[in-house]
Amino acid sequence: MPPLSTALRCGVYTLSDAARLTGLSRSRVREWFRHRRARKGPPLFSSDYEPEKNSLAISFWDLIDVFVAGQLREHGVSLPTVRKVYARLTTDLGTSHPFCRKELLTDGKAVFVRGLDRHGEEEIYEALTRQKAFPKLILPFLQRIDYDRAMAARWRIADGVVVDPALSFGQPVVAGASIPTYLLAAAYDANGRDADVVAGWYGVTAEEVEAAVRFEAELAA
Numbered sequence: 474m475p476p477l478s479t480a481l482r483c484g485v486y487t488l489s490d491a492a493r494l495t496g497l498s499r500s501r502v503r504e505w506f507r508h509r510r511a512r513k514g515p516p517l518f519s520s521d522y523e524p525e526k527n528s529l530a531i532s533f534w535d536l537i538d539v540f541v542a543g544q545l546r547e548h549g550v551s552l553p554t555v556r557k558v559y560a561r562l563t564t565d566l567g568t569s570h571p572f573c574r575k576e577l578l579t580d581g582k583a584v585f586v587r588g589l590d591r592h593g594e595e596e597i598y599e600a601l602t603r604q605k606a607f608p609k610l611i612l613p614f615l616q617r618i619d620y621d622r623a624m625a626a627r628w629r630i631a632d633g634v635v636v637d638p639a640l641s642f643g644q645p646v647v648a649g650a651s652i653p654t655y656l657l658a659a660a661y662d663a664n665g666r667d668a669d670v671v672a673g674w675y676g677v678t679a680e681e682v683e684a685a686v687r688f689e690a691e692l693a694a
Contacts, residue, residue, distance in 0.1 A: 483521065484533035484636075484643020491531060493692055494630065494645070495540045502539060506531070517542065517556055533638035534570040537618065537625040541572035545584065558584045558600045565600075573625035631691070633684030645688060647681040654685035661686050 488506065492499040506529060507516035518539065521532040531539075538559075545555050562571030565586065571577070578585040584600040619627040628636040635648045645654045652675050660671045661682055668679040668686075675682075 482638065484536070484638030485522075485530045486532075486536050486643060488529060488531065491536055491539050494536065494636065495543050497539065497543045501543075505539065505542065517552075517559065533628075533636070533643050534573045534625060536636070536643075537628065538570055538572040540628070541577065550584065554584075554601070561600055562586065568624075570624070575620040575623045575625075631684070631688045633681060634688045647677060647685050649681055650675070650677050652677055652681075652685075654688050657682050657685035658689035 486494070488502045489499055491497070492502045495502075505517040506520060518535060520529055520535055522530045542555050542559070545558075546552065550558075559571060562574070562577070563569060565571075566574050566576065568574060576587045578587055586598055586600055617629040618625050619629065621627075626637075629648070630636050630645060633648050634645050634654055636643060636645050640646050640651045641653050646652055647654060647657065657671060657675060657677070660674065661668060664670050668682040671682045672679045
């Protein structure tokens with residue numbers, strides 16, 4: 474477990490949390506971090522936190538890296554290509570979390586980066602071949618991620634629900650307040666499924682309670 478000050482700033486998630494929030498299988502997330510099983514070759518990702526007693530926690534940026542990699546795989550990008558793109562962008566963008574960068578784009582088949590050329594003009598190039606592409610042909614799919622200084626800062630994971638490392642250790646909360654969705658959903662189930670009653674207790678709206686309930690139900694499905 475990272476220090477409290479770090480967790481408050483960067484969020485903290487187990488690998489099971491990451492699988493649950495991204496919709497990926499636990500085995501896939503564990504494989505990407507090479508956790509608990511020695512395998513040949515380097516891991517796809519390395520956590521921002523040191524493992525402790527055979528358990529591993531990851532940060533919000535680690536979580537977004539996992540989410541983006543999962544989206545790329547879902548859109549037909551092969552795992553070797555994801556690995557190569559991640560390595561290339563780590564160098565090109567000068568960051569250990571290139572999938573958290575605002576410059577990242579995809580058309581579902583390839584991965585592109587948006588930036589400025591040596592003349593200061595906007596360019597978009599394919600991450601591996603560095604061939605330029607026309608911006609109008611590229612559609613970003615990470616529309617639910619908000620950025621601060623070009624790095625991922627907040628994930629609007631569902632309607633009315635956000636994942637923000639500065640709120641509730643990065644656990645999902647309703648967008649209008651810092652109340653964790655699991656807390657509102659549990660209170661809703663324990664009190665006759667009355668959203669108005671729960672809303673009054675926690676100082677949120679009935680709509681926010683219902684958004685939390687929907688979100689938790691989708692995670693459990």
